[in-house]
Amino acid sequence: MSVQLGVSGLNLIPQSTAYGMLIGLGVGFCGVILAAVKIQKAYLSEDSGKSEMFMVANRSVGTGLTASAVFSSWMWINETVFSAAFCYKFGIAVPFWWATGLCFQIALMAALGVLAKIRVPYAHTSLEIIRMRYGWIGHIVFIILNITNNVFGCASMILTGSQLIYGISGMHFVAATILIPLGVVLYTAVGGLKATFLTDYLHTLVALILIIYFTLKTLTHDAVGGLGGLYDKVIETASENYIERNYHGSLLTMKSEDAIIWGLILKFGNLALVVMDTAFWQKSFATEVNATVPGYNLAAVAIFGIPWGLGTVIGLTARALHNTPIWPTYPEEFTLAQVNAGLVMPYTIKALIGEKGIDAFLVLVFMSLTSTVSSSMIAVSSILSFDVYKTYINPKASDKRLVSVSHLTVVFHAIFITGISIALNYGGADMTWIGYFRPILSCPGIIPLALTLCWSGQTRLAAITSPILGFLTGLGIWLGTAHAIYGEINMQTTEGSLPALYGAVASFFSPALYSVLISQYKPYKFDWRRFLLIEILEDAQLEQSTKTEEKDGNDSSTSDDKNPNSSVLKPEKILDPEQNGSLSGEEKTSTAVNAKKSVLAGEVNLDDVEHPFDEETLKLLRKWYRIAWALFVGIVLVTFIIWPMPLYRDYIFGKTFFKSWTTVAIIWQFFAFFAVVIYPLYDGRYEIATGAKGVWHASRRYFGSRK
Structure with a gap:
């Protein structure tokens, strides 16, 4: 259709x-x-x-x-x-x-x-x-x-x-x-x-x-x-x-x-x-x-x-x-x-x-x-x-x-x-x-x-394999349903609405089952603070790359200073994105520097990671x-x-x-x-x-x- x-x-x-x-x-x-x-x-x-x-x-x-x-x-x-x-x-x-x-x-x-x-x-x-x-x-x-x-x-x-x-x-x-x-x-x-x-x-x-x-x-x-x-x-x-x-x-x-x-x-x-x-x-x-x-x-x-x-x-x-x-x-x-x-x-x-x-x-x-x-x-x-x-x-x-x-x-x-x-x-x-x-x-x-x-419990293996298994499941049900209803598999029979619906349902829901089951094999709980390293990695790499360029480094803060509701806010160190914390100004500066140095050195202490929101x-x-x-x-x-x-x-x-x-x-x-x-x-x-x-x-x- x-x-x-x-x-x-x-x-x-x-x-x-x-x-x-x-x-x-x-x-x-x-x-x-x-x-x-x-x-x-x-x-x-x-x-x-x-x-x-x-x-x-x-x-x-x-x-x-x-x-x-x-x-x-x-x-x-x-x-x-x-x-x-x-x-x-x-x-x-x-x-x-x-x-x-x-x-x-x-x-x-x-x-x-x-x-x-x-x-x-x-x-x-x-x-x-x-x-x-x-x-x-x-x-x-x-x-x-x-x-x-x-x-x-x-x-x-x-x-x-x-x-x-x-x-x-x-x-x-x-x-x-x-x-x-x-x-x-x-x-x-x-x-x-x-x-x-x-x-x-x-x-x-x-x-x-x-x-x-x-x-x-x-x-x-x-x-x-x-x-x-x-x-x-x-x-x-x-x-x-x-x-x-x-x-x-x-x-x-x-x-x-x-x-x-x-x-x-x-x-x-x-x-x-x-x-x-x-x-x-x-x-x-x-x-x-x-x-x-x-x-x-x-x-x-x-x-x-x-x-x-x-x-x-x-x-x-x-x-x-x-x-x-x-x-x-x-x-x-x-x-x-x-x-x-x-x-x-x-x-x-x-x-x-x-x-x-x-x-x-x-x-x-x-x-x-x-x-x-x-x-x-x-x-x-x-x-x-x-x-x-x-x-x-x-x-x-x-x-x-x-x-x-x-x-x-x-x-x-x-x-x-x-x-x-x-x-x-x-x-x-x-x-x-x-x-x-x-x-x-x-x-x-x-x-x-x-x-x-x-969900912090979804493991790497589950995330990688469940979409692939879900696709194979949906594909199998799509083709199998077409054969069961129409007696053969070709372009015309796979265009039927019911085989397509059953295949889509299987493709959508089956990865949830696969993810939960596979995650029980060598279970692991992800630390949400690791996501905050995206910003630190960006800052660290940018600082390193700008050393090789003749470029003014003070042109990055513009509209955010004018917009108090912008997502780019003053850093506030916390131990978890879901919890709150507070540090003094000197502590914020030192932990930010330490975190960037740690990232560049390949060593990360999550206690040094800052969340940008207060x-x-x-x-x-x-x-x-x-x-x-x-x-x-x-x-x-x-x-x-x-x-x-x-x-x-x-x-x-x-x-x-x-x-x-x-x-x-x-x-x-x-x-x-x-x-x-x-x-x-x-x-x-x-x-x-x-x-x-x-x-x-x-x-x-x-x-x-x-x-």
């Missing part, structure tokens, strides 16, 4: 328009972000030429921008285009199950992110944590899992977008595949993570305006007649829109076997896409102490309304209109291949809004794609620069050298992912099969990665940690059980219930707009004012000097 490649639809817009918009939008966004990066450096003391700024934005991003960035990174093109396509195929249950499959992962990352701040406050990537605890073998295993997950996810989005652009304009697939990441490379390579936060905000602003516009414009069109008119048309055409395995074949029921099975597969796949993607970890590392939990959970709640509202309205409208004269393919049949290619939404927009609507749709596609690609670029760049280059190639790399390598790896990833996407297309890739295989490949690492932060900050973080888990449990209970399960019965939505259901979904879209577009402006009002004043004074000086 994924995008079908190579499907040519009607040319809804000229190729020249598609080329112009892709190139123009890419160049335009690049210019805006590069200007913003210059303003940050000049007036906010945020220099993306420093690795700490490039990788984790000086750990100073506030709640509003965090929510916007996480929302944008998770608002993939699937949430818009394919929620409508699958609503067309299976009915009103799909957009809701899609929404429930988006929010709980982000809530989980809030809990893991704040725990990482407590235990590994100076991490740059999740893989640094793995290396510190399990050594190079575990590090390599999780690098492979992370990069594979990232490549599959990013390539599938580029393939989806390229197919859509090809389907509505006739633009060559290769051209679309190259142009999509082109502009993203420039601002990501120069601006780093903070640039992606800013572009994520702009993407979110434009995308949400268009999503709300498409939803309301569709409903208010005369051919639809509002919510009541849409309901009447769906009921009138029920005989020609019969859905197998839905209650009474209705589009207007939550009792849909295909929808619920697909929703479960989506949950496992999306969980892997979030937890095994170091980009979501980096965003949590980049946030202020007070911003991680509220920022991530705000995004988790806001994202719920996107597939639910848009998918419901567009999908049902397409069902009601696809056999009428205003439909673009009429009197020809609207084929299943065209549905699977994602053409439900653009055809509906063309029928009701016209060519200008298709132009706006192309902008929405661009926004969804580039936010995904930019997040992927920073994630892979961080892995290749920190976890590969600095770890295994040049451990003494200076800060300047590390940023240069990061720039190069951004470009490398763009070229690589473009090549992979083109190869998959020309190789006749079956994206449905890839979509089902990806959870089986990526899910085995989720629980061992989470236990790395949550007592009050640690208390605050532990409080946020408890809140994060409470919110996660609440979101799971409400969206998995309390809300949907009572509706999974022999029931077809009545007119009043349908209107109320869809109205709430539309209101949720407006909530999302206020949460991730309006609120970030308020949250960052002081930085915006500072930057605006700086630009204003600089402009006055410039124009005054020309008089």
Whole structure:
């Protein structure tokens, strides 16, 4: 149930328009972000030429921008285009199950992110944590899992977008595949993570305006007649829109076997896409102490309304209109291949809004794609620069050298992912099969990665072997179930929804069992203080490398001095990240020096290790940690059980219930707009004012000097 490649639809817009918009939008966004990066450096003391700024934005991003960035990174093109396509195929249950499959992962990352701040406050990537605890073998295993997950996810989005652009304009697939990441490379390579936060905000602003516009414009069109008119048309055409395995074949029921099975597969796949993607970890590392939990959970709640509202309205409208004269393919049949290619939404927009609507749709596609690609670029760049280059190639790399390598790896990833996407297309890739295989490949690492932060008893052997055994278990159950149900194993039988679901369940849960059992062999309790050595190692190596460079060493402390909530705080020695302690100023200085000397000498006394947070900050973080888990449990209970399960019965939505259901979904879209577009402006009002004043004074000086 994924995008079908190579499907040519009607040319809804000229190729020249598609080329112009892709190139123009890419160049335009690049210019805006590069200007913003210059303003940050000049007036906010945020220099993306420093690795700490490039990788984790000086750990100073506030709640509003965090929510916007996480929302944008998770608002993939699937949430818009394919929620409508699958609503067309299976009915009103799909957009809701899609929404429930988006929010709980982000809530989980809030809990893991704040725990990482407590235990590994100076991490740059999740893989640094793995290396510190399990050594190079575990590090390599999780690098492979992370990069594979990232490549599959990013390539599938580029393939989806390229197919859509090809389907509505006739633009060559290769051209679309190259142009999509082109502009993203420039601002990501120069601006780093903070640039992606800013572009994520702009993407979110434009995308949400268009999503709300498409939803309301569709409903208010005369051919639809509002919510009541849409309901009447769906009921009138029920005989020609019969859905197998839905209650009474209705589009207007939550009792849909295909929808619920697909929703479960989506949950496992999306969980892997979030937890095994170091980009979501980096965003949590980049946030202020007070911003991680509220920022991530705000995004988790806001994202719920996107597939639910848009998918419901567009999908049902397409069902009601696809056999009428205003439909673009009429009197020809609207084929299943065209549905699977994602053409439900653009055809509906063309029928009701016209060519200008298709132009706006192309902008929405661009926004969804580039936010995904930019997040992927920073994630892979961080892995290749920190976890590969600095770890295994040049451990003494200076800060300047590390940023240069990061720039190069951004470009490398763009070229690589473009090549992979083109190869998959020309190789006749079956994206449905890839979509089902990806959870089986990526899910085995989720629980061992989470236990790395949550359980001191997980041993090195358990962490290394449990993902591998979990993958083999999931693969075996996937193939075995396909053979048991269909009698043979091939591409067609392994695309069945039940074998894929059973395989994903096994891949996710079995590593937990393997980890616990293997950890009983030579049990070992990890000392959480060892995670604090990440920062000491960085400082020690940086001090050593700067001795060989002619470089000013006093330019490292900038925005953190101005931001009292930043994660980079004055050191406070403690014996354990979970406990508090205090030292005099002289003791702090001497223990810091001793710890760095010990690291360089290869000898570490954990009693000399300092935690960067003071007592009050640690208390605050532990409080946020408890809140994060409470919110996660609440979101799971409400969206998995309390809300949907009572509706999974022999029931077809009545007119009043349908209107109320869809109205709430539309209101949720407006909530999302206020949460991730309006609120970030308020949250960052002081930085915006500072930057605006700086630009204003600089402009006055410039124009005054020309008089």
